[in-house]
Amino acid sequence: MMISHGWQQVQQLLSALDQQPWLAAGLSLALLLLCAWLAGKVARATLLRVTQALSAQAALHWLDDLLQHRVIHRLGQTVPSLVLQFGLRGIPQLAPGTATVLGNVALALTVLFLLLATSALLDALLAIYSRTEHARTRSIKGYVQLARMVLFVFGGIIVVATLIDRSPLLLLSGLGAMSAVILLVYKDTLLSFVASVQLTSNDMLRVGDWIEMPQVGADGDVVDITLHTVKVQNFDKTIVSIPTWRLMAESFKNWRGMQQSGGRRIKRSLFIDASSIAFLDPAQQAHLGQVHLLGDYLQRKQLELHSWNEPRGELAANRRQMTNIGTLRAFTLAYLKNHPDIQPSMTCMVRQLQPTAQGVPLEIYCFTRTTDWAEYERVQGDIFDYLLALVPDFGLAVYQQPSGGDMRVALAGQVRGQTTALFSHCTNESTAS
Structure with a gap:
């Protein structure tokens, strides 16, 4: 049912x-x-x-x-x-x-x-x-x-x-x-696409590259590459977004070559006071001859100068002599070539540049063995600390523009000298009376 x-x-x-x-x-x-x-x-x-x-x-x-x-x-x-x-x-x-x-x-x-x-x-x-x-x-x-x-x-x-x-x-x-x-x-998209293809095909930019583009305030590592923008993290941890097409339309510096080469360049000058440059006398030559890195150089230079000067008489204008700045240049080059943190397979030289109002530049040009930023700065600082402290041993002085303190010291010395002279003059007059 x-x-x-x-x-x-x-x-x-x-x-x-x-x-x-x-x-x-x-x-x-x-x-x-x-x-x-x-x-x-x-x-x-x-x-x-x-x-x-x-x-x-x-x-x-x-x-x-x-x-x-x-x-x-x-x-x-x-x-x-x-x-x-x-x-x-x-x-x-x-x-x-x-x-x-x-x-x-x-x-x-x-x-x-x-x-x-x-x-x-x-x-x-x-x-x-x-x-x-x-x-x-x-x-x-x-x-x-x-x-x-x-x-x-x-x-x-x-x-x-x-x-x-x-x-x-x-x-x-x-x-x-x-x-x-x-x-x-889609103008920017098309421009960015063409630029992205060119950057990639020519291997001009990679993630992780350190690039420098002052016109957009970029100086740091590339953290991202997209169709429209390239993001760069500056060393102060700020992020700069650069339109991709600008990297093809404008110039930028890529430090990848330096990082891959295994050496980073040092190019810095010591400014020597021109008034301190002079010939080396025999006593100074004997003193500097005790320096390990200069012994061979001084012996070879003395023989060279002796063979040059002997047939030319005693007139100073006809004779060649060693200078303190030339000896410093030779010592600096020997010091760099024996330095454990300097890359021996890359260019290493010490050259004298054109004199300026700030003195005579003695430029150090070499490459470190490391590309790490902090280690590079340590090596560079150690080299110039040593050289700045060593310059007076060669009878030279590093040029430094006078500061307000220097002016005050000089003025105080001048006033003190005038006061002493006036006091002596008054004393002599009272004695005579």
């Missing part, structure tokens, strides 16, 4: 649905939406479980990046719209116009979720590439951003064309008429 009664109710429901097609279409559509939702849940859970199981293998560890950037989640989100898209064909009671609109919406959702999945896949590929050796020399972040931009532009055209039920070629032809506006809007 209960079974027959239930069957009669089902027959009555089916008869009512036949008499009300809109009600049948609504119930069928609700059932289809429920199936689509359940299919999406099942597909997403299945894809995640399978991917997690595969990523446990060492050879497939890159699948973790797909999970982390939600590529699998985005793919799972396309299942409900696909079920809805193909399931609409099984609802005959649905009006053709309604079926077309719902089908276009489902297709647009499918395209949208595929775009999001592809964008997430680009992020995952960028993360995988960043762990390779090539990422240290070549950044592909700009290319990924450009690919994402092109993807969403064309994907947006397809979505809009699907919703309005028109061909995407119709919208693309309209974009051709707007090419001038597009070029104006």
Whole structure:
């Protein structure tokens, strides 16, 4: 009795649905939406479980990046719209116009979720590439951003064309008429893309390079290279964002060559007071001859000067003599060549530059064995500390402009001398009286 009664109710429901097609279409559509939702849940859970199981293998560890950037989640989100898209064909009671609109919406959702999945896949590929050796020399972040931009532009055209039920070629032809506006809007993007290709293909810039670009206030390490900007962290920890195209339009200094060479240049001068430059007398020569680094030089120089001076008589204008600044130059060169922190395979010289109002520059030009900034400054400081303290041993003086204190000391000495002279004069007069 209960079974027959239930069957009669089902027959009555089916008869009512036949008499009300809109009600049948609504119930069928609700059932289809429920199936689509359940299919999406099942597909997403299945894809995640399978991917997690595969990523446990060492050879497939890159699948973790797909999970982390939600590529699998985005793919799972396309299942409900696909079920809805193909399931609409099984609802005959649905009006053709309604079926077309719902089908276009489902297709647009499918395209949208595929775009999001592809964008997430680009992020995952960028993360995988960043762990390779090539990422240290070549950044592909700009290319990924450009690919994402092109993807969403064309994907947006397809979505809009699907919703309005028109061909995407119709919208693309309209974009051709707007090419001038597009070029104006995306001018910086196009310039940056071309500059990014040139920088990368010519290996002009890498992440980690120390670059110097005074016109934009950049002096530090490159921390990021994107399509539109290059981020530089200055040594004061500030961040400077430079438009990529400016790195091709303007000059900048890249210190990578110095870091790869294994040596950093020292180029600094000692300014010798010109009034302290003189010939060395025999006593000074004997004193400096006791210096280990100067012994061979002085013996060789004395023999050279003796062979030159002997046939030319005793007239001073015809004779050559050793100078204290020349001897200091020879000692400094020998000191640098024997210094353990100076690179022997690179240029090392000590030269005298043109005299200036600040004295005679004695320039030290050499390279350290290290490129580390702090260690380089230590080596350079040690060298010049020693040389500044040693200059007086050669009878020379380092030039220094007079300060206010020097003026006061000189003025006080002059006043003291005048006072002493006046006091002596008064004393002599009183004695005579």
